[in-house]
Amino acid sequence: MKDICVIGGGVVGISCALALQAEGYQVTVLDPGPTGEGASWASCGCIAVGEIVPLSQPKMLMQVPGWLMDPEAPLALRPSSLPGLLPWFTRFLMNATPQKMRAIASDLAWLTFRATDDFKAQLADIGQPDLLVERPVLKLFDDERDKASMGAAFDLARALGCRIDDISGAEAKEIEPAIAGDFKYACVLQDWSYVTNPVRLVQCLTKVFQTRGGALVSQAAVGFEREGASVSAVMTSAGERITADAFVLAAGTSARDLSRKLGVPLPIAGLAGYSTVLPHSQVDLRHTLFYPKGGFGMTPYEDGLAVAGTVEFVGHGAAPNWQRAKILVQRAQRVLPGLGTDQGHERMGRRPFTPDTRPIIGRPKGLANMHFATGHGQLGLTLGATTARLIADQIAGRTTPSKLAAFSPDRFLTS
Numbered sequence: 001m002k003d004i005c006v007i008g009g010g011v012v013g014i015s016c017a018l019a020l021q022a023e024g025y026q027v028t029v030l031d032p033g034p035t036g037e038g039a040s041w042a043s044c045g046c047i048a049v050g051e052i053v054p055l056s057q058p059k060m061l062m063q064v065p066g067w068l069m070d071p072e073a074p075l076a077l078r079p080s081s082l083p084g085l086l087p088w089f090t091r092f093l094m095n096a097t098p099q100k101m102r103a104i105a106s107d108l109a110w111l112t113f114r115a116t117d118d119f120k121a122q123l124a125d126i127g128q129p130d131l132l133v134e135r136p137v138l139k140l141f142d143d144e145r146d147k148a149s150m151g152a153a154f155d156l157a158r159a160l161g162c163r164i165d166d167i168s169g170a171e172a173k174e175i176e177p178a179i180a181g182d183f184k185y186a187c188v189l190q191d192w193s194y195v196t197n198p199v200r201l202v203q204c205l206t207k208v209f210q211t212r213g214g215a216l217v218s219q220a221a222v223g224f225e226r227e228g229a230s231v232s233a234v235m236t237s238a239g240e241r242i243t244a245d246a247f248v249l250a251a252g253t254s255a256r257d258l259s260r261k262l263g264v265p266l267p268i269a270g271l272a273g274y275s276t277v278l279p280h281s282q283v284d285l286r287h288t289l290f291y292p293k294g295g296f297g298m299t300p301y302e303d304g305l306a307v308a309g310t311v312e313f314v315g316h317g318a319a320p321n322w323q324r325a326k327i328l329v330q331r332a333q334r335v336l337p338g339l340g341t342d343q344g345h346e347r348m349g350r351r352p353f354t355p356d357t358r359p360i361i362g363r364p365k366g367l368a369n370m371h372f373a374t375g376h377g378q379l380g381l382t383l384g385a386t387t388a389r390l391i392a393d394q395i396a397g398r399t400t401p402s403k404l405a406a407f408s409p410d411r412f413l414t415s
């Protein structure tokens, strides 16, 4: 039996570990923990099937000065982080052309359109189908101008098959009576769904993995041992040496530094997002709501209402700016006037973003037994189970779809 070591037990890593275990491999997961507190614990919880339009968009070049000047804007760039981020950011802006935007969206759709089925199969396998609520998302717009700001993205998503229905603000209020009465427009993003508790999701996946004989080692990977084109061992923070026949690097934003140690540097930035879970929200929501103008969404979790979002371009290891979480809650009161905000739990997560918004799934050339599963940006929760299936296919030696090449780490080695 092959031994496999998965580095990182966030939603992507633990999903890969379970899928590999199901293939009959002996799997070890290396993660310093705490379980479930990677980027997904700050997430909005959506299985975001239609979130396929990349973050890099043509209009962005003009917007960068504004991001630098307003630390509280939905999209912000911390000036002190700019020098360190510059190489990544330059690549990011190079993807902001209409042609690249279309190509990226089409590739992402290929992944996300199968995400719900993969995720449902995963939840059925671990006996937790109730963690998923299959209900569309509502997006809310103040006025015509606000709605028009999403026009190009919606056109592209629709052209690729996403179902987006336009409704009025009044109709949105009929669906969710708690929302303010002055939204002019809204839309319904069909096919989306949400997870009722992303932290519990990762904890449940981990528990089942361990119950089935998987080993969880609560240490960080710090380096590797190589023998020619193969990795023979991963070195841990406690000085241990874990050998395996194959490895999966799924350490979220830490994959950036670890991949350098492998000689295959991945351009991954940790784009910070914030959330506050409000246990006493006093509003009864059934759907996830998005307010694009404020850059956030709200999802009714089982332990409170999560108000989550915004994108902050910051360097690795930069301290959180908790003011952003507080502002999100204030803005949420514009959407839900009756919102109770007492005793909120603030969280920050770093989304592992590649400059082209595509995740990195696959084996780099020159390394025979190292597989990457990282860089999922805004889509890690959505694509955990799908990524796991693709990685398991690859490690088991099954033919993988040619489309997977779009997500290969090799694209960064040549560009």
Ligand SMILES: Cc1cc2nc3c(=O)[nH]c(=O)nc-3n(C[C@H](O)[C@H](O)[C@H](O)COP(=O)(O)OP(=O)(O)OC[C@H]3O[C@@H](n4cnc5c(N)ncnc54)[C@H](O)[C@@H]3O)c2cc1C
Pocket: 007, 008, 009, 010, 011, 012, 013, 030, 031, 032, 033, 034, 036, 037, 038, 039, 040, 041, 042, 043, 044, 045, 046, 047, 048, 219, 220, 221, 222, 250, 251, 252, 253, 254, 272, 273, 274, 275, 308, 309, 310, 348, 349, 350, 351, 352, 373, 374, 375, 376, 377, 378, 379, 380, 381, 382, 383
């Ligand atoms: C505000 C916000 C909203 C979001 N909303 C959504 C959403 O609605 N839908 C969606 O699909 N996604 C969403 N995301 C994105 C999603 O959370 C991430 O894409 C996802 O968590 C990435 O999963 P991951 O397993 O790759 O990384 P992580 O969840 O960050 O997990 C990485 C794991 O690696 C471990 N690790 C780190 N360093 C090492 C090391 N050296 N050795 C071993 N282990 C290590 C960490 O402890 C962690 O457990 C959101 C994110 C944020 C911040």
